[in-house]
Amino acid sequence: MLSTFYVIRSFWLWLPLFTEPAAAKLPVCQGATAVYADTTIVIRALAGLQYEQTRIVVKPKTRFRIVLENADDMSHNLVVTRPNSRMKVVEAALKMGTEGARKNYVPNLPEVLANIPLLEPDHTDTLTLTLDEGAYPFVCTYPGHGYVMYGVIHATREPKRLPSVEADPYVPKRTGAGDHSAHQMASPHPYKMTFPALYRTFMPECGPAAIAVGLPADAAVGQQSYCWDAGSCRLRYVWTGGFVDSYGHWEGNGNRLTKVVGDIYYNDRSGFPFRIGNTTPVPQFRGYELVNRYPKFMYSLGGIQVTELIKAVPGKRGLVRQFTLSAGKQPVTFLLDQQEGVQYQTRINNVVASAKNGRLLLPAGTRQFTVTMLVP
Amino acid sequence: MLLTLLVSTLLAVAAPADTLTDYYTVETIPTPEGLIVETGGIAFMPDGRLVACFHRGEVMMYNPKTRKWSLFAEGLHDPLGVLPVSNNEVLVIQRPELTRIKDVNGDGVADRYETVTDQFGMSGNYHEFAFGPVKDAKGNLYFSLNTASNGAGIREEIRGQYDSLGRQGRMYACVPYRGWVMQLSPDGKLTPWASGFRSPNGIGFDAKGRLMVTDNQGDWLGTSKLYVVEKGKFYGHPASLVWREGFPDIDPLTLTPEQLDSMRTREVVAFPHQRMAHSPTQMVADLTGGKFGPYAGQLFVGEMDFPRLVRVMFDEVDGELQGACVPFMDKVGLRPGNNRLVFAPDGSLWVGQNDHGWVGARGLQRIVYQQGIPLDVMAMHLTATGFDLTFSQPLDEAAARQLANYAFRRFYYKYHRAYGSPEMDSQPVPVTEVKLSADKRTVSLALSELKKGYVYELTLGKLRSADGKKKVANQLVCYTLNRLKSSATATVHTKP
Numbered sequence: 078m079l080s081t082f083y084v085i086r087s088f089w090l091w092l093p094l095f096t097e098p099a100a101a102k103l104p105v106c107q108g109a110t111a112v113y114a115d116t117t118i119v120i121r122a123l124a125g126l127q128y129e130q131t132r133i134v135v136k137p138k139t140r141f142r143i144v145l146e147n148a149d150d151m152s153h154n155l156v157v158t159r160p161n162s163r164m165k166v167v168e169a170a171l172k173m174g175t176e177g178a179r180k181n182y183v184p185n186l187p188e189v190l191a192n193i194p195l196l197e198p199d200h201t202d203t204l205t206l207t208l209d210e211g212a213y214p215f216v217c218t219y220p221g222h223g224y225v226m227y228g229v230i231h232a233t234r235e236p237k238r239l240p241s242v243e244a245d246p247y248v249p250k251r252t253g254a255g256d257h258s259a260h261q262m263a264s265p266h267p268y269k270m271t272f273p274a275l276y277r278t279f280m281p282e283c284g285p286a287a288i289a290v291g292l293p294a295d296a297a298v299g300q301q302s303y304c305w306d307a308g309s310c311r312l313r314y315v316w317t318g319g320f321v322d323s324y325g326h327w328e329g330n331g332n333r334l335t336k337v338v339g340d341i342y343y344n345d346r347s348g349f350p351f352r353i354g355n356t357t358p359v360p361q362f363r364g365y366e367l368v369n370r371y372p373k374f375m376y377s378l379g380g381i382q383v384t385e386l387i388k389a390v391p392g393k394r395g396l397v398r399q400f401t402l403s404a405g406k407q408p409v410t411f412l413l414d415q416q417e418g419v420q421y422q423t424r425i426n427n428v429v430a431s432a433k434n435g436r437l438l439l440p441a442g443t444r445q446f447t448v449t450m451l452v453p
Numbered sequence: 454m455l456l457t458l459l460v461s462t463l464l465a466v467a468a469p470a471d472t473l474t475d476y477y478t479v480e481t482i483p484t485p486e487g488l489i490v491e492t493g494g495i496a497f498m499p500d501g502r503l504v505a506c507f508h509r510g511e512v513m514m515y516n517p518k519t520r521k522w523s524l525f526a527e528g529l530h531d532p533l534g535v536l537p538v539s540n541n542e543v544l545v546i547q548r549p550e551l552t553r554i555k556d557v558n559g560d561g562v563a564d565r566y567e568t569v570t571d572q573f574g575m576s577g578n579y580h581e582f583a584f585g586p587v588k589d590a591k592g593n594l595y596f597s598l599n600t601a602s603n604g605a606g607i608r609e610e611i612r613g614q615y616d617s618l619g620r621q622g623r624m625y626a627c628v629p630y631r632g633w634v635m636q637l638s639p640d641g642k643l644t645p646w647a648s649g650f651r652s653p654n655g656i657g658f659d660a661k662g663r664l665m666v667t668d669n670q671g672d673w674l675g676t677s678k679l680y681v682v683e684k685g686k687f688y689g690h691p692a693s694l695v696w697r698e699g700f701p702d703i704d705p706l707t708l709t710p711e712q713l714d715s716m717r718t719r720e721v722v723a724f725p726h727q728r729m730a731h732s733p734t735q736m737v738a739d740l741t742g743g744k745f746g747p748y749a750g751q752l753f754v755g756e757m758d759f760p761r762l763v764r765v766m767f768d769e770v771d772g773e774l775q776g777a778c779v780p781f782m783d784k785v786g787l788r789p790g791n792n793r794l795v796f797a798p799d800g801s802l803w804v805g806q807n808d809h810g811w812v813g814a815r816g817l818q819r820i821v822y823q824q825g826i827p828l829d830v831m832a833m834h835l836t837a838t839g840f841d842l843t844f845s846q847p848l849d850e851a852a853a854r855q856l857a858n859y860a861f862r863r864f865y866y867k868y869h870r871a872y873g874s875p876e877m878d879s880q881p882v883p884v885t886e887v888k889l890s891a892d893k894r895t896v897s898l899a900l901s902e903l904k905k906g907y908v909y910e911l912t913l914g915k916l917r918s919a920d921g922k923k924k925v926a927n928q929l930v931c932y933t934l935n936r937l938k939s940s941a942t943a944t945v946h947t948k949p
């Protein structure tokens with residue numbers, strides 16, 4: 078679970094999707110467990126009622142310091158309890174009533190060994206502690222949080238004898254934050270996944286109004302999927318090898334992006350492809366219709382209504398994009414994204430029509446055209 | 454004679470074993486296997502089926518008669534509200550847009566997803582939820598847009614205009630209309646309706662058709678609140694001001710809290726943090742005409758963190774709305790996470806639950822009124838000297854006349870940039886006089902002092918019904934005193 082967060086964090090760092098990547102303040106990490114050579118341990122409270130670090134290993138009878146950084150948008154505290162006392166402390170905090178807020182929801186119990194008071198967002202505080210051998214829960218006792226927002230400090234001389242993080246009974250289990258291979262076997266919905274399938278979701282390298290579409294698999298090339306941007310009304314990229322993994326996005330607060338499953342083989346670099354006369358129109362997305370589950374996107378370019386339906390090229394890596402246009406008085410140009418290794422076949426009103434210098438000229442009144450893109 | 458005295462003494466001493474579960478039951482609705490029941494919206498179709506949308510993008514129908522679920526639509530991005538149009542068409546709000554979803558070919562499954570409006574910005578920040586839509590009597594739709602959270606940044610590619618002046622602060626509005634309630638007229642005109650919201654995960658109407666929004670404790674919200682929303686008004690969270698027409702090119706946070714305070718419209722009801730709510734959600738007016746029990750015309754509000762709802766009783770003081778709140782169905786079988794509420798045609802109250810990354814629960818329950826009238830506070834009205842409390846039943850006279858059975862405390866929440874607020878200037882307020890009406894249902898309390906701008910928290914003691922069989926269902930009542938009766942100062946020392 079810890080390692081997953083690190084993976085995601087570094088993902089942000091090398092792929093600058095966020096203009097302000099969260100500062101990387103990572104403790105020493107060995108595999109899935111943080112083992113602290115240092116005596117200062119940084120624990121971050123994150124969105125989704127969780128501590129970023131859920132298992133900490135320290136030496137017994139050695140003084141250490143915990144720094145709690147509240148990186149969430151709600152308040153949290155951190156209470157270290159005697160072994161096996163987490164729920165007792167959590168329940169007692171819940172019963173504090175109005176007292177609670179004044180006392181940081183820290184009940185006056187011998188089971189409470191140390192605490193960091195309730196921190197507002199962006200605040201930091203510390204505690205120092207020395208523990209004998211044992212497993213000491215730490216927990217946020219803000220009402221309701223303690224059922225899911227906790228972790229454990231193992232004070233042990235033999236860290237190698239600890240169970241794996243996955244098997245550690247003191248570590249919260251979060252579905253979706255770990256290995257998703259099991260999930261991908263089963264459908265994440267109360268029905269079988271049927272392709273074509275569509276998700277409106279947060280996709281990487283796309284505007285925030287993204288649409289991911291998984292097409293039916295093909296014996297020769299496997300499954301092809303694409304990402305279509307409902308903000309800028311255009312195809313963004315295409316991949317083979319699967320559809321998407323949305324678990325990371327669904328779990329927690331939705332901060333994590335949906336992941337592409339497979340390999341992107343085409344990424345559009347030319348921007349919006351339509352020109353009306355000499356101008357680049359500003360498209361307006363109007364939705365989609367499902368035709369045998371294939372989305373037929375609808376958008377308008379000024380007065381011209383466009384539909385776009387995308388299918389896989391049978392047996393080959395590539396897509397067929399079928400467009401229709403409503404009647405217009407001006408000629409329309411469709412720009413083909415000229416990239417090495419990308420081949421196009423184009424048809425206007427069902428008749429082969431070739432593009433010149435990557436420009437497919439659609440005479441005024443053109444009602445239908447097709448762009449087949451092959452990326453062998 | 455002695456025996457009678459003994460029995461009545463016993464009755465007076467022993468608390469009646471009377472609980473809300475004698476009047477209301479909670480049922481859990483089975484949901485399909487494999488459905489993650491993080492409920493974003495629930496409503497009833499004209500034909501009586503329940504339509505519900507869920508976090509992973511499903512829109513499903515449930516037939517209460519056959520108890521069968523079916524899939525209507527899928528693939529939506531965090532749908533958080535649904536409004537039926539006809540038996541084969543619904544409006545759903547999802548992160549990027551308001552969508553009209555139709556089953557055109559009549560096979561029971563939607564095949565057309567039309568963008569009704571997407572004319573608002575998305576920075577890609579996870580906290581930019583969209584809530585609604587709700588429809589007024591004239592056919593206008595309203596929806597609300599959450600601000601972004603600086604718990605995370607924004608995407609490289611955004612939708613809509615970027616304004617760095619709106620990017621400051623804990624919850625921010627760097628793209629258009631974040632922190633706004635929007636109106637969409639029947640002819641398709643989108644109007645930014647009101648600003649100053651932080652996390653308005655509750656939009657609806659009261660029994661009189663007034664547009665209402667709940668907002669969540671946080672920066673600039675000392676506690677969670679219920680607002681009456683009117684065109685052009687600003688409700689207190691500053692980030693959204695950058696999108697107000699005519700607002701100067703400044704970071705709203707450079708205004709002083711006093712300046713912002715003078716600009717804002719206060720809540721009609723504050724939900725005291727912890728005691729009443731942590732995270733209020735959707736509200737629904739009881740228009741069942743008694744099918745749901747004695748609370749007809751009142752407002753029920755969902756609550757995420759506690760296993761209860763909150764009931765709201767309004768009071769009109771010199772034409773301005775304010776009012777009181779009371780816990781409802783507290784710890785009697787309802788789960789926490791009560792995100793969405795809707796009355797079924799049979800008058801039962803359906804509750805869709807959610808735990809989306811916060812405290813809460815998943816699932817669907819319904820509250821069914823059985824019979825009888827619990828002893829409960831039905832109205833709380835400000836008077837010149839205190840409050841009139843009206844109960845659902847005649848009260849036991851002896852208990853009702855005891856001053857000790859009414860413990861008042863008053864406090865206020867600070868309006869400031871920091872997250873939440875402690876209870877400020879908390880003081881007990883002695884009750885100086887109790888009067889009981891002739892029908893024994895209304896208690897008139899005189900308080901030693903009334904001050905506007907405070908929450909008056911009343912803890913009721915051991916009140917009983919006149920027949921001794923019922924105890925008061927909820928002992929906590931919190932009244933938000935924004936305004937004193939204009940006659941108050943004139944009449945406070947005058948006795949008729």
Ligand SMILES: [Cu+2]
Pocket residue numbers: 152153154217218219222226
């Ligand atoms: Cu917490």
